[in-house]
Amino acid sequence: QVQLEESGGGLVQAGGSLRLSCTASGRPFNHINMAWFRRAPGKEREFVTGISWGSGNILYGDSVKGRFPISRDDGKSAVYLYLNNLKPEDTAVYYCAAVERWYGLGIEESRYAYWGQGTQVTVSS
Numbered sequence: 381q382v383q384l385e386e387s388g389g390g391l392v393q394a395g396g397s398l399r400l401s402c403t404a405s406g407r408p409f410n411h412i413n414m415a416w417f418r419r420a421p422g423k424e425r426e427f428v429t430g431i432s433w434g435s436g437n438i439l440y441g442d443s444v445k446g447r448f449p450i451s452r453d454d455g456k457s458a459v460y461l462y463l464n465n466l467k468p469e470d471t472a473v474y475y476c477a478a479v480e481r482w483y484g485l486g487i488e489e490s491r492y493a494y495w496g497q498g499t500q501v502t503v504s505s
Contacts, residue, residue: 382406382494384476389499392466396503400461402476402496409457410434413485415492416450416461418472418501425475427487431459437485466503473498 388400404412415430427441429450440446452459459476477492484491 382412382478384478384494384496386474386476386496386499389474389501391502391504394467394503394505396466398463398466398501400463400474400476400499400501401458402460403456403458404478405457407480409452409454411481412478412494413481413483414450414452414459415439415477415479415485416448416459417475417477417489417492418470419475419498420469420472423472425489427489428474429461430477430485430487432485433481439485439487441487463501466501468503468505471501471503473500 383405386402410433413432416428417425418428419425430439431450449462475498476496478494479492
């Protein structure tokens with residue numbers, strides 16, 4: 381079992397930035413692949429970005445097109461999502477997700493077995 385806890389959400393003006401953090405516990409951090417998803421009001425949850433163990437592979441969802449870099453710090457068992465140049469349409473609940481590394485890294489929600497509770501990001505115009 382992996383437990384995930386997100387932090388760093390909040391209210392920001394358009395064009396601003398936030399850094400989201402997700403800390404993991406329950407398994408060695410280098411045994412798990414990490415990802416971020418988001419759910420905007422009235423929409424389905426969508427893949428934002430993901431990073432494999434060892435940071436060897438990074439994927440980005442089409443909706444952000446690399447605008448939100450991801451990184452991980454294995455020493456702190458943490459993954460970070462850098463929300464840059466935020467737009468009102470980026471308003472969503474952002475979720476951290478994890479899966480054991482032998483299941484690979486992908487954009488499918490169903491791939492990820494472990495989820496955080498989410499952190500709200502609101503971008504005002």
